[in-house]
Amino acid sequence: MTLDDLAKATGRASDAVIADQGLDDAERAALLAGMRERLREMRDSIERGLASDAPSRTGMVGWNAKGLWQAEDLLGAPLLKRVQAYAMAVNEENARMGRIVAAPTAGSAGTVPGALLGVADHLGIDDDRLVAPLVLAAGIGEVISQTMFIAGSTGGCQAEIGSSAAMAAAAVTELLGGGADACVHAAAMALMNTIGLVCDPVGGYVEVPCVSRNAFFAVHAVSSAQLALAGLTSVIPPDEVIQAMASVGRMLPPELRETGEGGIADTPTGRRIALEMAR
Amino acid sequence: MSLLDVIGPVMVGPSSSHTAGACRLALLARAALARPPSEARFDLHGSFAKTARGHGTDLALVAGALGYAPDDPRIPDAFAHAEEAGLRTSFGTSDLGDVHPNSVRITLGAEEGTTTTLTGSSLGGGIVRAFELDGFRIEFGGGAPTLLIRHRDTLGVIARVARVIADDEINIATLHCARQRRGGEAMMSIEVDRALSAPAFAYLEHLPYVLWLRHLPEVMSATSDGAHIAAATARTDG
Ligand code: SF4
Numbered sequence: 149m150t151l152d153d154l155a156k157a158t159g160r161a162s163d164a165v166i167a168d169q170g171l172d173d174a175e176r177a178a179l180l181a182g183m184r185e186r187l188r189e190m191r192d193s194i195e196r197g198l199a200s201d202a203p204s205r206t207g208m209v210g211w212n213a214k215g216l217w218q219a220e221d222l223l224g225a226p227l228l229k230r231v232q233a234y235a236m237a238v239n240e241e242n243a244r245m246g247r248i249v250a251a252p253t254a255g256s257a258g259t260v261p262g263a264l265l266g267v268a269d270h271l272g273i274d275d276d277r278l279v280a281p282l283v284l285a286a287g288i289g290e291v292i293s294q295t296m297f298i299a300g301s302t303g304g305c306q307a308e309i310g311s312s313a314a315m316a317a318a319a320v321t322e323l324l325g326g327g328a329d330a331c332v333h334a335a336a337m338a339l340m341n342t343i344g345l346v347c348d349p350v351g352g353y354v355e356v357p358c359v360s361r362n363a364f365f366a367v368h369a370v371s372s373a374q375l376a377l378a379g380l381t382s383v384i385p386p387d388e389v390i391q392a393m394a395s396v397g398r399m400l401p402p403e404l405r406e407t408g409e410g411g412i413a414d415t416p417t418g419r420r421i422a423l424e425m426a427r
Numbered sequence: 428m429s430l431l432d433v434i435g436p437v438m439v440g441p442s443s444s445h446t447a448g449a450c451r452l453a454l455l456a457r458a459a460l461a462r463p464p465s466e467a468r469f470d471l472h473g474s475f476a477k478t479a480r481g482h483g484t485d486l487a488l489v490a491g492a493l494g495y496a497p498d499d500p501r502i503p504d505a506f507a508h509a510e511e512a513g514l515r516t517s518f519g520t521s522d523l524g525d526v527h528p529n530s531v532r533i534t535l536g537a538e539e540g541t542t543t544t545l546t547g548s549s550l551g552g553g554i555v556r557a558f559e560l561d562g563f564r565i566e567f568g569g570g571a572p573t574l575l576i577r578h579r580d581t582l583g584v585i586a587r588v589a590r591v592i593a594d595d596e597i598n599i600a601t602l603h604c605a606r607q608r609r610g611g612e613a614m615m616s617i618e619v620d621r622a623l624s625a626p627a628f629a630y631l632e633h634l635p636y637v638l639w640l641r642h643l644p645e646v647m648s649a650t651s652d653g654a655h656i657a658a659a660t661a662r663t664d665g
Contacts, residue, residue: 169430182431189437205441205483242440245483245503250443251434252552257443260434286430289552293433299444299551301474301528307551315433352478354441405528407477425481 151291151332151386161318161328162280165287183282186249187275190238190261193248197237204243206425208355212363213237227270228367234269235262235366239359252289252298252311255354259312260285262366263373264319273323281319288315288335296394300347300406303397309365310342310393316369321376334376336386338369343393346404348411351422357412432570432647436553438497444529445475445482448549450502451646453491455557455569456533456545458643465513466536467492470521473528475549479518484531489516492535497553499651526558553647563614564605569646571600571618576631577639580606580613584636592619595627612638 157164201211213236235258251260314335321334403410438447490505527548536542547557598620606613
């Protein structure tokens with residue numbers, strides 16, 4: 149399936165994703181049960197993450213989600229705060245070697261639950277209604293993975309966080325009633341505006357910038373959904389956007405692909421932390 | 428790749444490729460050894476070599492060698508568990524050539540002298556691919572039950588094996604085969620839609636040109652509460 153095929157679906161995008169899998173009844177039930185289970189695990193990791201301020205393995209992160217969650221909402225933007233806190237809660241659990249759901253990777257695990265569960269809780273939407281959007285998110289990830297490996301080490305962070313943001317944008321769009329076309333364009337706009345993002349974890353640990361990056365790109369996904377729900381579209385066809393991201397991924401030097409040798413990792417402080425950790 | 432592999436796996440952090448994927452590759456190596464290892468050597472390549480400790484790759488590899496699934500809460504303490512289990516571990520780095528940056532060569536040895544060397548890559552999101560076993564080029568991903576057959580290179584082996592699998596009413600998803608030299612030893616990896624029946628397995632095992640046969644379980648859905656990881660069947664014969 150291409151994103152173009154998906155955009156042409158007449159019903160819900162998630163139904164088109166399921167139909168495309170060619171499953172029998174038992175397999176379909178297993179898929180939905182599996183997604184429900186993933187949803188429970190996501191909730192569980194958010195709860196643990198919001199409640200904990202235990203430091204990660206390196207001590208670089210661990211208190212961000214809880215700190216934000218308990219801070220005063222000076223912006224008067226509870227949705228923003230919720231989405232950011234949820235996303236970081238998951239990734240701080242991840243950095244503590246806690247149990248999380250990769251979506252599509254562990255480093256980007258906070259984006260989908262941050263955006264989808266954040267929006268749902270903000271609007272008081274029941275978990276039952278989140279299963280279909282989650283299936284759609286997986287479908288978008290699957291389409292992207294047909295063009296490129298979803299891994300920071302091959303495509304940079306755009307491949308991980310970009311994919312997760314695209315998946316989350318489509319999911320939130322469907323949750324709020326957007327049609328297949330709107331979901332696909334939400335994904336494309338999220339992706340287009342993540343192209344070029346490099347993978348540069350300090351010391352090679354999935355902590356800095358990864359934890360805060362999930363907060364930022366969960367919000368990015370929600371803004372993309374907002375644009376798509378208002379009828380905005382990507383001028384560049386969604387499948388071409390994926391191609392563009394893949395080609396940028398190939399241009400990235402190894403230093404910017406998860407080796408911890410470029411970008412924010414290659415700063416005096418980043419290098420010092422890496423050295424301290426190696427001891 | 429199934430949708431539950433995209434939103435998933437449920438796993439212990441911090442990295443789906445460097446932690447969950449590494450764990451799965453070691454699980455495959457353990458299944459290929461078909462007995463609990465007493466010795467594990469890991470040679471890391473590329474990004475695996477550079478960021479292994481940061482991503483807990485070392486812990487995940489050892490956990491996989493111990494038979495733990497990617498969501499097992501014991502992963503962070505894998506080294507302590509290895510010591511308890513009498514598993515000696517060592518790590519090195521190695522340039523494995525023009526392969527995916529997240530690649531590792533895993534050598535497992537058991538008390539009585541059996542060893543297995545599996546080389547594979549973690550492709551992202553926890554998806555893995557083994558591409559070499561005991562020096563033979565093979566290919567399988569752990570997403571389906573897999574038969575590994577080491578055999579003498581004689582006429583009709585592949586046809587015979589395929590026939591047995593078909594008679595068991597099982598579809599072959601992938602088949603890879605490589606030999607050392609004409610008439611020498613060869614290895615086949617066959618991913619099948621479901622596990623072979625015991626009689627079919629026994630039949631294959633007793634074919635005169637089959638030297639060694641393994642039935643690896645599917646590892647992509649292995650979880651810490653499931654028992655199927657230990658279920659690898661084994662029998663060797665020189
Ligand atoms: S910076 Fe690298 S390790 Fe961190 S989330 Fe992005 S891709 Fe993953």
